[in-house]
Amino acid sequence: xxxxxxxxxxxxxxxxxxxxxxxxxxxxxxxxxxxxxxxxxxxxxxxxxxxxxxxxxxxxxxxxxxxxxxxxxxxxxxxxxxxxxxxxxxxxxxxxxxxxxxxxxxxxxxxxxxxxxxxxxxxxxxxxxxxxxxxxxxxxxxxxxxxxxxxxxxxxxxxxxxxxxxxxxxxxxxxxxxxxxxxxxxxxxxxxxxxxxxxxxxxxxxxxxxxxxxxxxxxxxxxxxxxxxxxxxxxxxxxxxxxxxxxxxxxxxxxxxxxxxxxxxxxxxxxxxxxxxxxxxxxxxxxxxxxxxxxxxxxxxxxxxxxxxxxxxxxxxxxxxxxxxxxxxxxxxxxxxxxxxxxxxxxxxxxxxxxxxxxx
Numbered sequence: 001x002x003x004x005x006x007x008x009x010x011x012x013x014x015x016x017x018x019x020x021x022x023x024x025x026x027x028x029x030x031x032x033x034x035x036x037x038x039x040x041x042x043x044x045x046x047x048x049x050x051x052x053x054x055x056x057x058x059x060x061x062x063x064x065x066x067x068x069x070x071x072x073x074x075x076x077x078x079x080x081x082x083x084x085x086x087x088x089x090x091x092x093x094x095x096x097x098x099x100x101x102x103x104x105x106x107x108x109x110x111x112x113x114x115x116x117x118x119x120x121x122x123x124x125x126x127x128x129x130x131x132x133x134x135x136x137x138x139x140x141x142x143x144x145x146x147x148x149x150x151x152x153x154x155x156x157x158x159x160x161x162x163x164x165x166x167x168x169x170x171x172x173x174x175x176x177x178x179x180x181x182x183x184x185x186x187x188x189x190x191x192x193x194x195x196x197x198x199x200x201x202x203x204x205x206x207x208x209x210x211x212x213x214x215x216x217x218x219x220x221x222x223x224x225x226x227x228x229x230x231x232x233x234x235x236x237x238x239x240x241x242x243x244x245x246x247x248x249x250x251x252x253x254x255x256x257x258x259x260x261x262x263x264x265x266x267x268x269x270x271x272x273x274x275x276x277x278x279x280x281x282x283x284x285x286x287x288x289x290x291x292x293x294x295x296x297x298x299x300x301x302x303x304x305x306x307x308x309x310x311x312x313x314x315x316x317x318x319x320x321x322x323x324x325x326x327x328x329x330x331x332x333x334x335x336x337x338x339x340x341x342x343x344x345x346x347x348x349x350x351x352x353x354x355x356x357x358x359x360x
Contacts, residue, residue, distance in 0.1 A: 032064040035094070039087025046086050056087035063091055067098040072112040075099040079149065080119035083127045083141075092145075093152040100153030101160045113153060120145050196252035203245055211238040233285045272306035273298075273333065273340075276313050280331060283317055289328040290317070296335030309333070309342050316344035324349040 036057040043053045059081060067074045078095045082088045096113075103109040124141040125134045214235035218228055276292070283290045301309070313331055320329050327347045334341040 028064055029061075031094070032061045035064065035090045036060050036087075038090045039085075042089060043085075043087045048086070052085065053087070056085040059085060060088055060091050063088070063095060067095055068102065071095075071099040071102040072108070072115075075112055075149070076116045076119055079116035079145065080123050082120065083124040089144075089148065092148045096149035096151075096153040097156040100156035109153075109157065113150060116149065117142075117145050192252040196249040199245065199252070200249050204242065207238050207242045207245065211235055211242065214238060229285065230287075233282060237282065272303075273301065273309050275310050276331070276333070279310075279314055279317060283321075283329070288317075288321065288326070290331060291328070292331045292333075294333045294335075296333075298335055301340060305340060309340060312342050313344060320344070320346040 039056050039060055040053055043056055048056075063074045063078050075095045075098075078088055078092055082092060099112055100109065103112055121138055121141050124137050128134070128137045214231050217223070218231045218235060220228075223231065280290045280292045317329065317331075320327065324346050327349050329344065329346045332341075332343040332345075334343070
C-alpha cells in the first residue's frame with residue numbers, strides 16, 4: 001500500500017500542475033526513443049564508448065520526462081551536458097520549447113536561458129580547452145545555442161502567449177454577451193412590469209366596477225329569477241376575468257402565475273382541460289346551446305398543452321358569441337395516441353349579427 005501511494009505521489013509530482021494523461025506519457029516516451037536513436041547515431045560518429053551512449057540515452061530520457069515539471073533545471077542541465085554528451089543535441093530544441101512555454105515571467109525565462117547559455121559556453125570551452133581554440137568554440141556554441149534553444153523558446157513563448165490572449169478575448173467576449181443579455185432581460189422585465197401595471201390599473205378598475213354593480217343588481221327584488229340568473233352569470237364572468245387578469249399580470253411581472261388570495265384558495269379557477277366544462281356551463285347559462293363530447297382515454301397533459309386547450313375553447317366560444325349569436329355550438333375533445341384534438345364548430349347564426357368589439 002505504501003509503495004502504491006509513493007508511486008502515485010511521485011507520478012503526481014512528475015506531471016506537475018498540467019494534466020498529463022497516459023496518452024501524453026506514451027507520446028513523451030516515443031519522442032524520447034526517437035531522440036535517443038538520433039543521439040546514438042551522433043555518439044557513434046563522435047566515437048563514443050558504449051557506456052557514454054547508455055548514459056546519454058538515460059539522461060535524454062530523464063530530461064524529456066522532467067521538462068514539464070522542471071523546465072528551467074532541465075534546460076540548464078541539457079545545455080551544460082550537451083558538450084560532454086553530443087547525443088543530447090537533439091533534445092535541446094525540445095527543452096527550449098518547453099522552457100519558453102512553461103517558465104512564468106519574462107525575468108525568470110531570461111534568467112534561465114542566460115544561465116543555460118553560460119553553462120553551455122563554459123562546459124564547451126572546458127571540453128575543447130586542449131585544442132586551444134576557445135574563441136572558435138564560443139562562436140560556434142553561441143550560434144548553435146541560438147538556433148537550437150533560443151529560437152524554439154521564443155516561438156513557444158509567442159505561441160503560448162497568443163493562446164492565452166485568445167482565451168482571454170473569448171472569455172471577455174462571453175462576459176460581454178452575458179452582460180448584454182442581462183441588460184436586455186432587465187429592459188424586457190421593466191417593459192413587462194409597465195404593461196402589467198397599465199393592465200392592472202385600467203382593466204382591474206373596470207372589472208371591479210362591473211363586479212360591484214352586477215352584485216348589487218343581483219339582489220334587486222324587482223328582477224325576475226331569469227334576470228337574476230343572467231346577472232349572476234355576468235358577475236361570475238367578471239370575477240373570473242379578474243382572476244385571469246391577476247394571473248396574466250403576475251406572469252408579466254415575475255414570469256410566474258400570481259398566487260391566489262386566501263379567500264379564493266379553496267376554489268381555484270381551473271385553467272386547463274378540467275376547466276373546459278366550466279366554460280361550457282357558463283355558456284349554457286348565458287342561453288347558448290353548447291354540447292361537449294369527449295372521446296378516447298383522458299390522461300394528464302403537459303402544462304403548455306393543457307393551458308392551450310383551455311384557451312382554444314375559450315376563444316372559440318367567444319368568437320361564436322360575437323359572430324354567430326344564438327347558433328348551437330359543439331365542442332369535441334379527442335384523446336389520440338400522441339395528441340389531443342380540440343374541435344369547436346357552430347351552426348349558422350340564429351339572429352342578426354350586431355356590431356361586435358374585436359381585437360382583430
